[in-house]
Amino acid sequence: MATITAQTGTERINYLNVRTTVASWLLTLDHKRIGILYLLGITLFFFLGSLAAAAIRLELATPKGDLMTSDTYNKMFTIHGVLMIFFFLIPSIPASFGNFVLPMMIGARDVAFPRLNLLSWYFYMIGGVLATIALLKGGIDTGWTFYTPYSSAFAKGEVSLAIVGVFLVGFSSIFTGINFLVTIHKMRAPGMTWFRLPLFVWAMYATSLIQVLGTPVVAITLLLVAVERTFGIGIFDPNRGGDPILFQHLFWFYSHPAVYIMILPGMGVISEVIATFSRRRVFGYHFVAFSSLAIAIIGFLVWGHHMFSTGQSIYAGIVFSFLTFLVAIPSAIKTFNWMATIWKGRVHWEAPMIYALGFLGLFVIGGLTGLHLASLATNVHLTDTYFVVAHFHYVMVGGAIMAYMAALHYWWPKMTGRMYPQSWAKLAALMVFVGFNLTFFPQFILGYMGMPRRYHSYPEEWWALNLLSSAGASILGLGYLLPAIYLVWSLKYGRIAEKNPWGARGLEWEVVDTLPHPHNFERTPIVTRPAYDYAHPEEPTAIFPAPRPAYVGGGGKDG
Amino acid sequence: MWNIPFFPPTASKEGEAISTLYWTITWLAIFFGAIVLFGAIYLAVKYRASNEAVRRDDAVETDLRLELGWTLIPLVLALAIFGWSAKLYGDIYAPREGAYEVFVVGKQWMWHCQHPNGIRENNELHLPAGRLVKVTVISQDVIHAFSIPAFRVKRDAVPGRYNTVYFTPTQPGKYHLFCTEYCGTKHSEMIGWVYVLPSEEFQQWLAKGAGGAGAAAVGLSLEEQGKQVFEGVGACNSCHMNPNAAVKAPDLRGLFGSKVKLADGRTVVADEAYIRESILNPGAKVVEGYQPVMPPYQGVLSEEQIIQLTAYIKSLAKEQPAGGK
Numbered sequence: 017m018a019t020i021t022a023q024t025g026t027e028r029i030n031y032l033n034v035r036t037t038v039a040s041w042l043l044t045l046d047h048k049r050i051g052i053l054y055l056l057g058i059t060l061f062f063f064l065g066s067l068a069a070a071a072i073r074l075e076l077a078t079p080k081g082d083l084m085t086s087d088t089y090n091k092m093f094t095i096h097g098v099l100m101i102f103f104f105l106i107p108s109i110p111a112s113f114g115n116f117v118l119p120m121m122i123g124a125r126d127v128a129f130p131r132l133n134l135l136s137w138y139f140y141m142i143g144g145v146l147a148t149i150a151l152l153k154g155g156i157d158t159g160w161t162f163y164t165p166y167s168s169a170f171a172k173g174e175v176s177l178a179i180v181g182v183f184l185v186g187f188s189s190i191f192t193g194i195n196f197l198v199t200i201h202k203m204r205a206p207g208m209t210w211f212r213l214p215l216f217v218w219a220m221y222a223t224s225l226i227q228v229l230g231t232p233v234v235a236i237t238l239l240l241v242a243v244e245r246t247f248g249i250g251i252f253d254p255n256r257g258g259d260p261i262l263f264q265h266l267f268w269f270y271s272h273p274a275v276y277i278m279i280l281p282g283m284g285v286i287s288e289v290i291a292t293f294s295r296r297r298v299f300g301y302h303f304v305a306f307s308s309l310a311i312a313i314i315g316f317l318v319w320g321h322h323m324f325s326t327g328q329s330i331y332a333g334i335v336f337s338f339l340t341f342l343v344a345i346p347s348a349i350k351t352f353n354w355m356a357t358i359w360k361g362r363v364h365w366e367a368p369m370i371y372a373l374g375f376l377g378l379f380v381i382g383g384l385t386g387l388h389l390a391s392l393a394t395n396v397h398l399t400d401t402y403f404v405v406a407h408f409h410y411v412m413v414g415g416a417i418m419a420y421m422a423a424l425h426y427w428w429p430k431m432t433g434r435m436y437p438q439s440w441a442k443l444a445a446l447m448v449f450v451g452f453n454l455t456f457f458p459q460f461i462l463g464y465m466g467m468p469r470r471y472h473s474y475p476e477e478w479w480a481l482n483l484l485s486s487a488g489a490s491i492l493g494l495g496y497l498l499p500a501i502y503l504v505w506s507l508k509y510g511r512i513a514e515k516n517p518w519g520a521r522g523l524e525w526e527v528v529d530t531l532p533h534p535h536n537f538e539r540t541p542i543v544t545r546p547a548y549d550y551a552h553p554e555e556p557t558a559i560f561p562a563p564r565p566a567y568v569g570g571g572g573k574d575g
Numbered sequence: 576m577w578n579i580p581f582f583p584p585t586a587s588k589e590g591e592a593i594s595t596l597y598w599t600i601t602w603l604a605i606f607f608g609a610i611v612l613f614g615a616i617y618l619a620v621k622y623r624a625s626n627e628a629v630r631r632d633d634a635v636e637t638d639l640r641l642e643l644g645w646t647l648i649p650l651v652l653a654l655a656i657f658g659w660s661a662k663l664y665g666d667i668y669a670p671r672e673g674a675y676e677v678f679v680v681g682k683q684w685m686w687h688c689q690h691p692n693g694i695r696e697n698n699e700l701h702l703p704a705g706r707l708v709k710v711t712v713i714s715q716d717v718i719h720a721f722s723i724p725a726f727r728v729k730r731d732a733v734p735g736r737y738n739t740v741y742f743t744p745t746q747p748g749k750y751h752l753f754c755t756e757y758c759g760t761k762h763s764e765m766i767g768w769v770y771v772l773p774s775e776e777f778q779q780w781l782a783k784g785a786g787g788a789g790a791a792a793v794g795l796s797l798e799e800q801g802k803q804v805f806e807g808v809g810a811c812n813s814c815h816m817n818p819n820a821a822v823k824a825p826d827l828r829g830l831f832g833s834k835v836k837l838a839d840g841r842t843v844v845a846d847e848a849y850i851r852e853s854i855l856n857p858g859a860k861v862v863e864g865y866q867p868v869m870p871p872y873q874g875v876l877s878e879e880q881i882i883q884l885t886a887y888i889k890s891l892a893k894e895q896p897a898g899g900k
């Protein structure tokens with residue numbers, strides 16, 4: 017059927033023009049369209065979360081709390097945290113780019129459960145709308161961490177509604193994880209062995225494991241907070257026989273691994289981008305692949321490092337610190353292997369590569385300052401100060417969002433069929449890098465001096481560094497606005513992209529059209545080469561069996 | 576605005592050690608960070624596509640020696656830092672003898688500090704230089720955190736739980752006191768000052784009663800205040816240590832620090848946490864041979880009064896129980 021329509025117009029059939037009604041988008045089962053739907057959703061929540069960030073930095077531009085009331089300020093950092101963590105960072109790369117490219121990368125026509133995939137988007141959007149309603153209807157001021165007994169017995173506002181929103185988005189995350197695990201296990205094309213998989217797929221596999229195993233814990237934990245609020249059952253409130261520290265154990269049991277849900281997909285993107293633009297197989301492929309799994313597994317055993325000063329036993333602290341140092345090693349392995357990939361490569365300084373280099377520079381600072389926090393005695397001094405704020409923004413924004421921007425610029429031609437202006441994109445990458453460092457580096461210094469996080473006002477002597485941080489944030493904001501402008505511009509005016517504009521290896525570039533066919537592959541490819549086979553440019557990554565007789569008259573276009 | 580500090584003052588013995596550790600990690604981080612950041616840029620420039628003057632034909636796809644090198648060297652360094660930091664962690668959190676004891680209660684949104692001689696301060700804490708200090712913190716409502724950056728110490732004030740932290744102030748001066756665990760509307764106003772006084776001056780301050788604006792002079796010591804609660808608002812003496820009481824209640828003399836046999840067969844040590852729980856929720860741990868008849872004091876006594884009561888019960892530890900044990 018598809019082949020018939022393909023011949024009727026002048027344009028080849030692709031996933032965008034196959035149907036164009038609104039219903040065809042809202043009811044789509046195509047992983048690529050669901051990826052685009054997610055991309056629109058996370059862009060919306062990223063924008064809302066950024067507005068809250070702007071309000072925070074404006075308030076902190078002066079020591080006194082003079083722009084808004086303390087309650088408003090507390091709601092602002094809660095909005096910022098809730099939207100950015102649950103509705104942007106966690107779904108960002110997996111649900112948008114993972115959905116879009118993962119099936120293509122492994123030679124599949126779709127994910128294993130397309131309906132579950134669409135359902136996950138609806139859970140995500142309903143959860144997001146509920147949380148936004150809660151935030152608009154007076155807001156909540158618990159912080160994204162929802163610590164008890166403040167959240168369960170003291171905080172006013174729509175805490176329970178926000179929790180239901182987060183609960184739903186948690187399920188969307190679980191659905192995506194299940195889908196990818198099954199897809200990677202069962203739907204790889206013939207010849208696509210585990211060690212021929214692109215490293216992005218390995219990273220998504222590790223991420224999905226965490227999503228499936230960790231998310232139910234936070235979902236139940238937050239639901240218990242809502243139960244305590246609604247029915248007065250003392251689970252976490254000590255006045256009713258509960259234990260507030262129990263909440264922290266349960267919360268961080270998910271929320272620390274969640275950090276790896278945010279960064280592992282980014283690491284996968286960086287492996288793809290550095291390999292493509294260095295025209296070289298990722299150095300130490302097996303080490304990079306297994307380091308993703310090591311992070312996913314050890315990452316489940318380090319949650320107690322958020323609680324070194326809460327009064328948990330000293331021995332527990334020592335064990336959690338030890339494991340935290342261990343989980344740092346796989347990230348170091350990846351970083352050195354990426355450098356070795358550039359070494360003796362053939363480096364093309366295109367925009368995605370600049371974002372990837374920016375990722376390396378910022379992620380390494382985020383990672384290394386993790387050592388200060390993994391180490392027990394310095395952690396006690398630095399925990400809950402701006403040092404922690406700076407550290408996790410270097411990992412989450414400098415790492416995960418830099419990688420997200422690299423992914424956006426890398427796969428944009430495949431998604432939209434258009435090229436964006438390279439020089440503008442490079443300028444934006446540079447602005448983000450500079451603006452980011454100006455914003456967050458001073459926060460390390462403030463944190464070491466002891467400035468607590470979530471403070472609406474602060475002592476006068478910390479004014480200059482805070483002002484610098486706020487000034488940097490405005491550059492950072494412009495650095496994020498710029499791509500929004502030129503990417504939208506490119507949809508109409510951008511140069512038409514060729515099938516493989518970067519000269520990359522991999523099924524999604526070598527075989528799949530720009531724009532992709534609704535089923536990605538008209539015939540199932542047989543994979544014959546490992547990922548990133550730049551050393552053998554004459555060998556295609558996949559071959560196709562001779563077409564069946566019934567197909568000959570149909571379309572006859574081989575990839 | 577232009578008086579810009581870049582480092583916090585370092586005013587405790589433990590803080591000096593933690594500061595040395597901090598800077599060691601920082602210099603290691605700068606070293607490795609520079610290798611990655613400048614290394615990656617250098618390589619990306621040197622091996623740019625247009626540069627044909629570099630050798631690429633000898634490139635390999637993996638190298639076990641390199642992989643082992645950049646796995647093991649960071650691992651060894653990480654474990655060394657781990658061991659060092661664990662030792663310092665014990666110094667501030669593990670129990671130590673001979674400390675000057677201060678009790679701190681956090682509540683929305685103030686710090687309430689009690690000295691052993693009965694002096695109480697709000698949002699101010701006076702401490703002697705050169706002497707080990709033990710701070711016991713608890714919260715009356717939500718979780719707070721008691722943080723003194725100049726000493727590099729911090730301890731969460733958790734409702735229902737005594738936490739302790741140890742440090743030795745060295746430099747006399749005035750230092751920031753913060754709440755670092757988000758606790759609601761006025762979290763950023765839950766701040767105060769720590770004054771470190773030279774030993775003699777501190778003794779004078781203690782004797783004088785109240786120097787600072789936040790301090791309240793009370794003639795009675797902490798245990799004397801506890802005795803007042805015991806006999807007054809708590810009315811504990813209507814049963815405990817009352818030979819004429821209708822209800823048989825355990826004798827509290829010699830109790831603190833001893834082992835207590837419970838009705839369910841368990842044995843517990845009578846420490847601060849046990850005494851607190853037995854006041855607020857007496858049914859949780861009933862002493863062997865007694866009936867669970869004591870009313871719970873949850874919501875009746877404030878955390879300050881419980882600390883005073885505990886100090887009084889502690890002072891009874893030296894006395895012998897009436898009937899012997």
